[in-house]
Amino acid sequence: MTISFGARPRAVLALLGTLGLSLAAAASPANAADGAPTTPTQLFNGYRNCSTDADRPTYLSALGNVVVEGIPGTTDATGNSPLSVRYQAWPVADPSRTETVTHDRATPGDEARSLLPGDMLADGQTYAWRAQTVAGDAASDWSAPCYVTIDDTRPASTPSVTSPNYPPNRWNQGGDPVRFTLSANGDDDVTGFQFSWTQPVPVIVLADFGDHGVPRPRDVYADSAHFVRADAPGGSATVDLVPPYGGGGTLSVQSLDRALNPSDTASYSFLVGNTAPTITPSDPSPEFGDTTTFTLRPDAGLQSRSPVVSYSVHTFNGPDGDRTFDVVAAADGTATTELTIDGITGEHVTVTSRSANGWVSDPTFWDIDYDTTPTVASEVYPEDGSGGGAGVPGTFTFTPKVQGVVSYTYAFDTEPEATVAAGADGTASVDWAPDSAGSHSLEVYATTRSGIRLLAYDYSFTVN
Incomplete structure (x- = not known):
C-alpha cells in the first residue's frame, strides 16, 4: 500500500478513520497478554522516520494532525493477545502540557497508528512524543522521545526558472539536454525543488508500506528525474533534462521546504525547431499487400549534437490494431525496415528518433490511402x-x-x-x-x- 499527499490536503486522515483507531485521554486496559509488554519499536511520525535528536527534528506538515505509530510486543513471541499502545506528546518548550492518546486492541507485531490531538499542534513549534506498550495492568518502559517540528506554512516565494541554452521566445536547435537553473530567490524556508514536464505537478509519495504495516519512507530527492536539493536554504540548483517529446516543452517547478510543503508553481516554456527524421519508401506508391523497404534518416542538426541510435515506428489501423516497434540505427544514424502495407483503410506510419543522450525527436509521418471495399x-x-x-x-x-x-x-x-x-x-x-x-x-x-x-x-x- 502507498500513502501520498498533494499540495495541501491529506487523504490519509480519512484512511485512519477506517483503521479502528481511538483517541482517549488515558490508556484503556487491554486484555491480559502473554508475557510482559515490551517497548514499541519501528516508530514513525507522518510516515517518516522518528528522530531522537532534539537538535534535528523531523519537519512535518500537520494540518491539525500528526500520525504516530509503533509496533507493540511482549516477551512471549508466540502470544497473540491484544495490546494497547499509549502515546504521550508535549511541546518541547513546555513539557508540563503533556497529552496522551491510545490505540486500543493493537495486534502484537503490527504497526499501531494513532493521531496526536490537533488542538495541541501549533505551526512552527517543536514537539516530543514517546510510546509505551500496555497489557492489562502492566506497561513497558517508554520509548526514547521522537522530535517533530510542525510546519504548516508553504514557501512564500514562487521559484524562478531560467535556461542558458534554451532561451524562451525564440526557436532553438534541439538535441542537447536543457539546462535549467532553479532559484528560491533567497527564501530561506526553501531546501529543494520539485519539477515535472506535466501539469499539475504530481503528488509527493511519502512512503511505501511493507509487512505488518511498516512504512518505508522515501527520500524524494533520490528521484533525480523530479527532485533536486537546493545548494543551501534559499539557494538554487541546476539540472540537465531531456524533454519527453520534440517541439519544445514546458517545465513546471515548485519550491519545497523541509516538511515538503510546495510553493506556487512556476513554469518555463521554450521552443525547439523541427527535429523529425525522414522516411522514404523504396516504392513511392505501394499497393495493399505489398512489402516495402523504408529508409529512415536523422535530422542533421540533431545527429550533430548526439547520434541517433534508434527509431520508434508506429503503424495505425492494421489488421491486428496499432503496432509499435523499435529499429536500431547504424553509426551514421540511418536505418531500414520492411513494412507490409495491410491497413484496411490505408497505411499510416509515424516515426520518431531517439538520440544517445535520450532526446526524442518530433514525429514524421508517411501515409497512403486506398479503398479495400469490393x-x-x-x-x-x-x-x-x-x-x-x-x-x-x-x-x-x-x-x-x-x-x-x-x-x-x-x-x-x-x-x-x-x-x-x-x-x-x-x-x-x-x-x-x-x-x-x-x-x-x-x-x-x-x-x-x-x-x-x-x-x-x-x-x-x-x-x-
Whole structure:
C-alpha cells in the first residue's frame, strides 16, 4: 500500500478513520497478554522516520494532525493477545502540557497508528512524543522521545526558472539536454525543488508500506528525474533534462521546504525547431499487400549534437490494431525496415528518433490511402436504381479493388451472413431473389488469403 499527499490536503486522515483507531485521554486496559509488554519499536511520525535528536527534528506538515505509530510486543513471541499502545506528546518548550492518546486492541507485531490531538499542534513549534506498550495492568518502559517540528506554512516565494541554452521566445536547435537553473530567490524556508514536464505537478509519495504495516519512507530527492536539493536554504540548483517529446516543452517547478510543503508553481516554456527524421519508401506508391523497404534518416542538426541510435515506428489501423516497434540505427544514424502495407483503410506510419543522450525527436509521418471495399454490380438490380420484381432472381458480382482476395462474406437485408469463394481472378457471383417489392440492401466484405477482413460495402437497390 502507498500513502501520498498533494499540495495541501491529506487523504490519509480519512484512511485512519477506517483503521479502528481511538483517541482517549488515558490508556484503556487491554486484555491480559502473554508475557510482559515490551517497548514499541519501528516508530514513525507522518510516515517518516522518528528522530531522537532534539537538535534535528523531523519537519512535518500537520494540518491539525500528526500520525504516530509503533509496533507493540511482549516477551512471549508466540502470544497473540491484544495490546494497547499509549502515546504521550508535549511541546518541547513546555513539557508540563503533556497529552496522551491510545490505540486500543493493537495486534502484537503490527504497526499501531494513532493521531496526536490537533488542538495541541501549533505551526512552527517543536514537539516530543514517546510510546509505551500496555497489557492489562502492566506497561513497558517508554520509548526514547521522537522530535517533530510542525510546519504548516508553504514557501512564500514562487521559484524562478531560467535556461542558458534554451532561451524562451525564440526557436532553438534541439538535441542537447536543457539546462535549467532553479532559484528560491533567497527564501530561506526553501531546501529543494520539485519539477515535472506535466501539469499539475504530481503528488509527493511519502512512503511505501511493507509487512505488518511498516512504512518505508522515501527520500524524494533520490528521484533525480523530479527532485533536486537546493545548494543551501534559499539557494538554487541546476539540472540537465531531456524533454519527453520534440517541439519544445514546458517545465513546471515548485519550491519545497523541509516538511515538503510546495510553493506556487512556476513554469518555463521554450521552443525547439523541427527535429523529425525522414522516411522514404523504396516504392513511392505501394499497393495493399505489398512489402516495402523504408529508409529512415536523422535530422542533421540533431545527429550533430548526439547520434541517433534508434527509431520508434508506429503503424495505425492494421489488421491486428496499432503496432509499435523499435529499429536500431547504424553509426551514421540511418536505418531500414520492411513494412507490409495491410491497413484496411490505408497505411499510416509515424516515426520518431531517439538520440544517445535520450532526446526524442518530433514525429514524421508517411501515409497512403486506398479503398479495400469490393465493387458490387447487378444488371437486374442496379445500385441506387430499380428493377426486377418480387421472386425475380438477380446475379450480384463482387470484384476486388486490392490483391489477395479469396472470399466474400455477404448478407441481404436481415438474412444471416453467407460466404462465397473467389475465383482465380478474385471475383465471385451470387444469385438472389427478393420476396417483396420496395427497398433492399446488401452488405459485403472481402477476406484476403492472410485472413484480413477488409472494409464492408453497402449496396442499396429497389425492387419493382
